[in-house]
Every structure is written in C-alpha cells, then in structure tokens.
Amino acid sequence: MATVISRRKFMVRSTVAGAGLLVGLRFSGPMLLSQESEKAKKKSPVNPFDAYIHVKPDGKISLIVAKSEMGQGIKTGLAMILAEEADVDFNAVSVEQAETRPDIYEHMGTGGSGSTMENFMPLRRAGATVRELMITAAAQKWNVPKTECDAKKGLVRHTKSSRQTRYGELVEAASKLPLPDPDKVPLKNESEFELIGHATPRVDIPSKVNGSAGFGLDVRVPDMLFAVVARCPTFGGKPAHFEASKAKAAPGVRDVFEIPALGKDMYTAGGIVVVADSTWAAMKGRDALQIEWDRGPAASESSASLRESLRAAASRPGKRIRNDGNVDEALPSSAKRVEAVYEFPHLAHATMEPMNITVHARDNEAEVWAPTQSPDWVQRTVAKLLDLPPQKVIVHTTLLGGGFGRRYMADYPAEATQIAKVVGKPVQLVWSREDDMTHDFYRPAACHRMRGAVNQAGHPLLWSHTITSTSIGAFWGAPDKLEESEVGGAKQMPYAIPNVRLEYAAVPSSVPPLWWRSVEHSFNGFAVECFIDELAAGAGKDPVEFRRGLLVKPANWKPKDEDDPDPSRLRGVLDIAAEKAGWGKPLPKGKGRGIASYHSFGSYIAEAAEVTVSGKDFKIDRIVAAIDCGQVVNPESVRAQAESAIIYGLSAALKNEITIKDGAVEQSNFDGYDPIRIDEAPPIEVHLLKSKEDPGGMGEPALPPAAPAVANAIFAASGKRLRRLPFQLKT
Amino acid sequence: MAPIQLLINNSPHEVEVAPDTPLLWVLRDKLNMTGTKYGCGMGLCGACTVHLDGQAVRSCQTAVSSVGSKKITTIEGLSTDNSHPLQKAWIAEQVPQCGYCQPGQLMSAAALLAKTPRPSDQQIDSAMGGNLCRCGMYQRIRRAIHRAAGEGA
Numbered sequence: 001m002a003t004v005i006s007r008r009k010f011m012v013r014s015t016v017a018g019a020g021l022l023v024g025l026r027f028s029g030p031m032l033l034s035q036e037s038e039k040a041k042k043k044s045p046v047n048p049f050d051a052y053i054h055v056k057p058d059g060k061i062s063l064i065v066a067k068s069e070m071g072q073g074i075k076t077g078l079a080m081i082l083a084e085e086a087d088v089d090f091n092a093v094s095v096e097q098a099e100t101r102p103d104i105y106e107h108m109g110t111g112g113s114g115s116t117m118e119n120f121m122p123l124r125r126a127g128a129t130v131r132e133l134m135i136t137a138a139a140q141k142w143n144v145p146k147t148e149c150d151a152k153k154g155l156v157r158h159t160k161s162s163r164q165t166r167y168g169e170l171v172e173a174a175s176k177l178p179l180p181d182p183d184k185v186p187l188k189n190e191s192e193f194e195l196i197g198h199a200t201p202r203v204d205i206p207s208k209v210n211g212s213a214g215f216g217l218d219v220r221v222p223d224m225l226f227a228v229v230a231r232c233p234t235f236g237g238k239p240a241h242f243e244a245s246k247a248k249a250a251p252g253v254r255d256v257f258e259i260p261a262l263g264k265d266m267y268t269a270g271g272i273v274v275v276a277d278s279t280w281a282a283m284k285g286r287d288a289l290q291i292e293w294d295r296g297p298a299a300s301e302s303s304a305s306l307r308e309s310l311r312a313a314a315s316r317p318g319k320r321i322r323n324d325g326n327v328d329e330a331l332p333s334s335a336k337r338v339e340a341v342y343e344f345p346h347l348a349h350a351t352m353e354p355m356n357i358t359v360h361a362r363d364n365e366a367e368v369w370a371p372t373q374s375p376d377w378v379q380r381t382v383a384k385l386l387d388l389p390p391q392k393v394i395v396h397t398t399l400l401g402g403g404f405g406r407r408y409m410a411d412y413p414a415e416a417t418q419i420a421k422v423v424g425k426p427v428q429l430v431w432s433r434e435d436d437m438t439h440d441f442y443r444p445a446a447c448h449r450m451r452g453a454v455n456q457a458g459h460p461l462l463w464s465h466t467i468t469s470t471s472i473g474a475f476w477g478a479p480d481k482l483e484e485s486e487v488g489g490a491k492q493m494p495y496a497i498p499n500v501r502l503e504y505a506a507v508p509s510s511v512p513p514l515w516w517r518s519v520e521h522s523f524n525g526f527a528v529e530c531f532i533d534e535l536a537a538g539a540g541k542d543p544v545e546f547r548r549g550l551l552v553k554p555a556n557w558k559p560k561d562e563d564d565p566d567p568s569r570l571r572g573v574l575d576i577a578a579e580k581a582g583w584g585k586p587l588p589k590g591k592g593r594g595i596a597s598y599h600s601f602g603s604y605i606a607e608a609a610e611v612t613v614s615g616k617d618f619k620i621d622r623i624v625a626a627i628d629c630g631q632v633v634n635p636e637s638v639r640a641q642a643e644s645a646i647i648y649g650l651s652a653a654l655k656n657e658i659t660i661k662d663g664a665v666e667q668s669n670f671d672g673y674d675p676i677r678i679d680e681a682p683p684i685e686v687h688l689l690k691s692k693e694d695p696g697g698m699g700e701p702a703l704p705p706a707a708p709a710v711a712n713a714i715f716a717a718s719g720k721r722l723r724r725l726p727f728q729l730k731t
Numbered sequence: 732m733a734p735i736q737l738l739i740n741n742s743p744h745e746v747e748v749a750p751d752t753p754l755l756w757v758l759r760d761k762l763n764m765t766g767t768k769y770g771c772g773m774g775l776c777g778a779c780t781v782h783l784d785g786q787a788v789r790s791c792q793t794a795v796s797s798v799g800s801k802k803i804t805t806i807e808g809l810s811t812d813n814s815h816p817l818q819k820a821w822i823a824e825q826v827p828q829c830g831y832c833q834p835g836q837l838m839s840a841a842a843l844l845a846k847t848p849r850p851s852d853q854q855i856d857s858a859m860g861g862n863l864c865r866c867g868m869y870q871r872i873r874r875a876i877h878r879a880a881g882e883g884a
Binding site: 070071072073201202204205206207208209210211212213214215217218220226251252277278279280281283284350351352353354399400401402403404430432433434636640641643644645646647648651669670671674675676677678679681683684 | 732748749752753756759760761763764765766767768769770771772773775776778805806807809810811812813817818821822825826827828829830831832833834837855856857859860862863864865866867868869870871872873
C-alpha cells in the first residue's frame with residue numbers, strides 16, 4: 001500500500017473527495033486527466049508540479065523527479081525541500097528518475113536555471129501535505145484532537161498520552177483521507193528549516209567516483225550495435241556521391257546507408273551512416289568511406305565576412321527595444337562622450353560526454369535511452385519519425401555528461417531514430433568529439449555598439465546600445481521574434497541614466513545557433529558591465545562608487561517585467577563582492593581589480609577579479625563572487641554551480657572561439673578549442689547572502705559577470721580595454 | 732584476429748579484436764567496463780585515463796596489442812565501494828558535477844599520489860593538466876588531492 005501524491009492529485013482528490021483511487025498504485029495520466037475538473041485544468045499552475053511522492057509503508061519516501069541530472073545536484077535539492085516540509089530524515093527520501101510522461105509531469109525540460117525555481121513551493125506544499133495527512137491519520141487512530149499531535153523526523157507524537165507512531169504505520173490510513181487544500185497546508189517558517197539552507201552531500205556523487213554512474217554512452221543492451229554518421233562539413237551541404245565498398249569490407253561493419261537531412265524541428269545534417277559491432281569498428285568504417293560532398297548554399301561563409309556584416313549592422317539603426325528619454329538630444333559641449341564596440345565569436349558547448357543516444361525501434365513501439373535535457377521532446381521526435389503515438393515511445397533519461405543547453409536539442413535523437421528504423425536492433429549513435437564540435441548549435445556570434453556620455457560632474461547623460469547577432473529566433477523561424485533570445489539583461493540595464501536606447505538587428509548566418517549556458521546574458525552581461533566601467537572611467541570615478549550611485553531604488557519601485565532586477569539587491573551583492581575582494585586597498589604595480597554585477601535567471605551576482613598583467617600576458621589571481629539567489633536550498637550546490645559557471649565563462653573569455661572558413665567549423669577537438677585547465681583556473685571564493693526571497697536559478701547566472709570583471713581588472717592594471725573575445729592582450 | 736590476453740584489475744580477460752583497437756574501446760564495448768570514458772579520442776582530455784603497471788596512460792591512444800603483460804587498472808579497480816582515499820576525498824570535497832570526466836581525473840590523481848605522496852600545487856598542475864573538466868571543478872579537485880595526500884593515499 002502506498003500513497004502517491006502530485007499536484008494533479010491534489011486537485012483530483014479535492015474534487016473527487018475520498019475516492020482513494022490512487023492508493024497502492026501509480027496512477028495513469030489519462031485517467032487522471034479525464035477526472036480532472038474543468039476548474040482544476042484552468043488552474044494549471046505556471047510552475048507545474050512535476051514530481052511524484054511515494055510514501056511507503058516502511059516510512060521511506062520516494063521522490064520521482066522529472067528533471068535531468070547534469071551535475072547541478074537537482075535530485076538532492078528537490079529531495080531536501082520535500083524532506084524538510086514532510087519532516088522526515090533526508091536519508092529517508094530516495095530519488096528516482098521519472099519516466100517520460102509529459103501527460104503527468106507537464107514540463108519535463110531542464111533548462112533556464114529553472115528546476116529549483118519551479119519546484120520550490122510546489123514541493124514544500126507537497127511535503128507539508130504528507131506531514132498533515134500523517135498527523136490527521138494519527139489523531140483519528142488515537143481519537144484525539146489533531147491540534148494535540150505533532151510530527152517530527154518521520155514520527156507523529158501525542159505528548160499528552162506519550163504515544164507516538166511512525167509515518168509508515170500510518171500510510172494506509174493516511175492514504176484514505178481527503179487531501180487538504182495544498183494552498184492552505186501549514187508550511188514551516190524559514191527559521192525552522194533544518195535542511196533547506198544547510199549543506200547536504202549530493203546523492204549522485206558516490207556513483208560518480210567509481211565508474212558506476214550511467215551516462216548515455218554507458219548504455220549497454222543485448223544485441224546492440226553502434227553507429228556513426230559522416231556529415232557534410234558545411235551547414236546545409238549533403239553527399240553528392242559516396243563509395244562504401246571499403247567501409248562495408250572493414251572488420252565489424254554491418255551496414256552503410258544514407259540518411260537525409262531533416263528540416264524544421266529536427267535540424268539534422270543527414271549523411272552516410274556506418275553501423276558496426278563496436279564504436280571503434282564504426283569509426284574505422286567511416287574513415288574508409290569515400291564521399292564527395294555537395295557543399296551546399298553556405299559554402300562561402302566565413303567568420304571574417306560575418307564579423308564585417310555584424311559590425312556594419314551595428315552601425316545602422318535596428319529594431320527599437322527600449323527608449324527612455326531621448327538619446328538624440330544635443331549634448332552640452334562639455335559632455336564627455338564614450339564609445340565602444342564589443343565583439344563576440346561563435347562558441348561550442350563542448351560537453352565532456354559527446355552527443356549520443358540509444359534507440360530500439362520495435363514493432364509498434366520504441367525504447368530510447370537518452371542523455372537529454374528534454375525527454376518529452378525526444379519522445380515526440382522519435383514518435384513522429386516512427387509514426388507512433390508518443391506513449392508508445394519509452395524514453396529513459398540517463399545521467400548527462402554536461403548539458404549547458406546543447407542537450408535540449410532533439411537533433412541527435414532524430415538522427416538515431418532514422419538509423420534505428422533501418423537497423424531494427426538497438427543502436428547507439430555515437431558522435432565523435434569532432435562530430436560534436438563541428439556540428440554543434442553554437443552560441444550566436446555578436447557585435448555590440450555602445451555610445452554614452454557623462455557630464456562634467458561625472459553623471460551619465462545617455463546610454464545607447466545596439467546589439468547585432470546571429471539570432472536564435474531566426475533559426476527557429478520566428479521572423480517577428482528575432483530579438484527574443486538576444487536582448488535579455490541589456491533591456492533591463494539597471495543603472496539610472498535619463499536617456500537610454502536599446503536596438504537590435506539580426507544578421508543572417510548558416511551557422512545554427514542555440515542557447516549556450518546563460519544564452520544572451522553571456523554577451524549582454526559583458527557589454528553592460530564593461531561599458532558602465534568605461535563610463536565610470538570617463539567620469540573619472542571609482543567603478544564601484546559609480547555603479548552604487550546609479551543603482552537607485554525609487555520608493556515606489558516595481559519591476560517592469562519579471563526579469564527586471566531590484567536595484568537594491570544588485571547593490572547588495574556589489575557591496576559584498578567589493579568588500580570581500582578588498583576593493584580600494586592598494587595593489588602592486590601591474591595588478592588590478594575589476595568588478596561586474598549582474599542579474600539573470602532570478603539571481604543577483606557580483607564578481608570581483610584580481611589580475612596581474614605583464615607585457616602581453618595576464619594572469620587571473622582570484623575571483624570573488626557574492627551571490628543573492630534568494631532562499632538557498634543547498635549551499636554546497638550553489639557554490640559548485642557558481643565555480644562551474646565562472647570557469648565556463650572564463651574559458652570563453654580567455655581561450656575559446658569557433659571560427660568558420662569555407663562554410664565549415666575550423667576547430668574539431670580540444671586542441672583547437674581548449675577550455676580552461678587546472679593550471680589556468682583561478683581560485684574562486686563564493687560568498688552567499690542570506691535571503692528570504694524566492695529562490696533564483698543557479699545553473700547560469702554566475703557566468704555573465706566573470707568575463708567583464710576580468711576585462712575591467714585588466715583595464716585597471718594596464719589601462720587597456722579588451723573589447724573582443726576571446727581576449728588578446730597586445731602590447 | 733588472434734585472441735589477446737589482458738589482466739584488468741587483477742582479473743584475466745581474453746578478447747578477440749583487431750590489434751590496433753584502442754584499449755578504451757576494448758574496455759567499453761567488448762568488456763562492458765564503461766567507467767572509463769571517451770572524451771576526445773586524441774589524448775587531449777584525459778577522460779579515458781587508466782593505469783598500465785601503475786602509470787597513467789590515455790587508453791584512447793593505447794593500442795590493445797601494445798599492452799602485453801602489463802597490469803591494467805581502471806576506475807572500477809580503484810575500488811567499487813568508494814574506499815580508496817581519493818574516492819573518499821572526492822566525496823568529502825563534493826568534487827563531481829556532471830561527473831563524466833571524474834574517472835579519468837581520479838586515475839590521474841591516483842598515479843600522481845603513488846609517485847608523489849605529498850604533491851605541491853605545481854605538481855598537481857603538471858600531473859592533472861591533461862584532464863579537462865568542463866564543469867570547472869578544478870579547485871575542488873586540487874583540494875581533494877591534498878586531502879587524500881594528507882590522509883596517506
């Protein structure tokens with residue numbers, strides 16, 4: 001016997017009182033849907049509750065998590081929230097990966113730093129509901145008033161009669177009770193938290209230190225084969241002719257065939273597939289293919305020509321996104337003008353585990369093992385290509401060897417399905433590192449033109465920002481929303497300046513773009529936080545004092561949109577980062593400090609960098625981060641995510657770029673695209689601010705401030721402004 | 732294809748593969764020992780690191796025919812119950828995020844500590860510089876190596 005509770009069930013049980021239909025079984029989605037009232041459907045929450053809670057007679061609780069674990073520690077964090085409010089030991093909660101059932105879980109995608117934000121309150125309410133039901137069941141059993149009972153650590157107690165009983169013993173009775181209104185169950189006061197806000201070891205770590213953790217590439221099923229694909233090096237190219245006899249004769253090769261490129265919503269390159277008994281045999285077979293490519297319509301694209309197009313577009317008017325005051329008004333002759341152009345290359349995600357997936361297409365059904373951030377999209381994609389209803393496609397989400405946005409895409413699942421359809425056996429599609437780097441979906445290339453002015457007193461008069469990039473919206477085929485994934489953070493530029501304008505223009509490119517950790521904030525954070533630093537220098541003011549003076553929160557302040565930062569929280573992290581970094585204390589010649597303070601994904605993060613510049617070289621001596629991400633769930637995970645995002649951002653600032661020549665990516669492995677290594681990684685100090693605000697995200701927001709903090713520190717140390725990434729310090 | 736004898740984690744194995752097959756793929760695809768990871772295939776990332784007679788090598792660059800009688804140790808041979816001091820230190824410092832590179836990191840660290848029981852930061856840099864971690868957990872890796880060294884790995 002067991003109780004299963006979900007947000008949906010709260011609704012069902014509150015409308016079908018006492019039905020007890022969910023006891024002892026995992027309910028099926030369609031049944032629930034048919035029983036759900038119209039009112040409940042309309043009440044469908046913005047942040048969907050997407051976990052099951054399964055209280056077992058032994059008192060253990062299973063939490064079924066419909067989010068992907070890619071290193072962010074989400075399984076631990078969500079279990080902590082549940083255990084806190086259910087009032088059970090953390091160790092009493094086990095976490096299971098959800099089946100791919102969008103009919104039940106609604107929103108299975110893991111991205112936008114959203115998993116904690118989405119689940120915090122629903123899981124608190126769910127946990128509190130468990131506790132409430134247990135208390136009610138015990139009170140009825142003992143025939144005492146509920147108010148005389150209390151629950152703690154998986155036990156319900158009646159102090160007056162010195163009786164107590166375990167949750168497990170109450171499960172059967174509790175499961176027959178009507179559910180309380182989830183919006184009214186008593187929640188703990190933050191001061192009572194024993195788990196939330198307290199460092200808790202991650203549940204996924206033990207398996208990650210002995211090789212037993214199962215990533216996508218580790219899937220092994222009986223009779224499986226392995227496949228690789230030879231794709232045209234250029235985007236949009238295809239095979240003109242191919243000769244497969246040598247490949248077919250290679251040891252272990254089972255089959256060689258062509259698959260076509262799939263269009264919108266699939267975004268695969270197509271190419272020549274080699275299927276073999278082992279990954280190595282497939283790779284060797286691919287080496288033996290002779291292919292003549294039709295390099296397609298984009299064969300002449302280059303990063304050099306794209307850079308010119310971006311620069312040209314940035315000097316023309318674009319689509320007006322924000323316009324406060326009038327930036328065109330004549331400036332007083334005494335005003336000091338400041339101008340800058342910032343340039344950003346394409347970037348690859350380069351997850352440590354290259355793209356891969358295992359698909360078994362059987363008669364009338366399919367089974368998939370996917371390292372994915374979007375199992376429901378995988379399911380829809382596979383179903384569509386096999387002409388099956390989605391519920392006939394079983395998708396198992398494995399651990400992900402890094403995601404960073406790349407594993408949201410359903411291209412590799414589509415490709416593997418094309419192959420599985422032909423092969424008929426379970427087949428693991430393996431992308432080599434070269435495949436992964438040359439056929440990624442890249443962080444857009446961009447150019448930002450900034451114009452500003454300060455008056456004689458050092459007050460800024462205007463801020464004009466033109467963004468041009470290879471729009472993600474254009475790639476999705478949304479001509480009216482080209483700026484949608486490009487202007488965040490620039491639109492909400494937080495400094496109090498009377499005349500502000502933001503414009504956007506998309507520049508066409510055949511290089512497929514996608515969300516890359518922190519998306520547009522990766523370049524908008526740089527532009528905003530470097531240019532405010534340039535304005536401070538123009539005003540002859542200290543960069544921290546200058547920012548502080550412009551982070552003004554009016555008495556009647558209200559956010560303009562959900563991404564609009566609270567100036568006082570931004571100033572709060574700025575102050576702490578400055579203080580902890582020893583801002584203002586003298587440094588030896590050649591050293592400098594820089595700062596950047598930025599809001600994204602609901603969190604406020606300031607980072608101070610200290611660097612040493614010597615000739616053409618510079619070294620980052622340390623990074624100090626101050627974080628206000630609202631209510632912290634697991635401080636250990638928040639720190640780790642900050643360290644991770646900072647290093648990821650610094651890899652892009654210091655070293656990485658994807659360049660295109662003759663329509664193809666020039667970098668193919670970690671020699672040409674080499675992320676930061678241990679000897680280059682600066683020490684990172686993380687300071688967490690105490691906050692009772694709603695949790696913000698932490699997967700991404702520590703990334704945007706890292707590069708501008710370093711660029712600003714290099715300016716402080718050397719007087720040189722670095723305006724093009726990756727940095728090159730020329731003497 | 733003559734059978735090839737291998738001694739892996741003190742157990743004898745016999746495989747029939749082309750002699751130029753990298754040890755990595757023998758472990759992963761023939762023996763289903765998937766703890767050793769594929770990351771780059773060029774010896775650039777270190778995810779495939781194993782020991783041959785205690786020396787850290789990149790298994791993606793090691794033809795199976797070149798192994799001979801050398802003892803192979805993989806992540807599964809470090810310990811399966813997380814009792815190795817480095818595994819304990821990795822847990823104590825909460826090192827892994829996605830975790831994909833960690834078998835290789837641990838094998839490089841184990842080879843380092845076997846030769847240099849109390850490594851300096853510089854020695855850690857030079858021994859671990861071939862192991863990429865895209866989640867950037869480098870300062871935790873450094874701390875964990877020092878911790879294990881302090882506890883006599």
